[in-house]
Amino acid sequence: MAFTVKIEGPETFEISKECVKSVKVTTDIPLDSNARTKDVGATMVVKGKILTAVGGDPFDSTRKLALWSVVPAEKADSYRKVTAEYVAAGIMERKYCFPNAFVVDYKEDYGDEEGIGTFTLVIKQKKDKISTVSVEGGYAV
């Protein structure tokens, strides 16, 4: 069971399976709807570790998430394509794709006890582009 999260924008980077701990995808619908709403949102919450590179390995790409989180709304690259893949026992169980995702919240957390940092990324698909969100799965990798 492993998750990888790929972010495609001006540069493409991947948050590796060593880093990603959990992925949560929710569809947000107003609870007071009386019929199928037009007001549907899609949110993804990715949690993971911030690892220190040792032995000359390249650093993990979590810093690029932090940089994305401070891109102002006026810039085109505040929207990026995010793909989260969940592979278990050689099967692609789920592949979520948000083609126009923006950052709602980004947090990095460090303590002097854990030895690693943790991050929490909350992204949403641009609401008027909700129809482009894709969910696939159930095929061999």
Next chain:
Amino acid sequence: MGFRLNVTGGSDQIALDEKSIKNVVFDSESPADSNARATDFGISMKIWGKMIYKQGGEGSDATLELSKWSVVPSEKADCYRSAVVEVVSAGQVVRKYEVPNAFIMEYSEEMDDETGVGTFYLHVKQKKDENDKMKIDGGYAL
């Protein structure tokens, strides 16, 4: 994992290191109900640590300076200062956050007669209209 905080722009430089800082949180937050990327987002840093008093009263205790900064009125220029936080691990700088126009949102100190050491909590935010000046660096050897 060790943390270093450096605050410049006031009358005295404030420096705290891994001996006193216990936790660091970086946060980039926008309203949770945004339908598209918000212009209105805030960048904040939260730091928790121990108040290490100087033995024999030599030199000044950095948390005393933090405490003084937290009561600087908004009319004074030095209520905005530059704060640099470094996260160091295994001889490498994992992150270096530079908040060039930081102001204090929250500051608290707590002491009691049991623990022998006090703790502080500092919450600074980048001045919102200067958000683009925030720098996030890291991934290099110390």
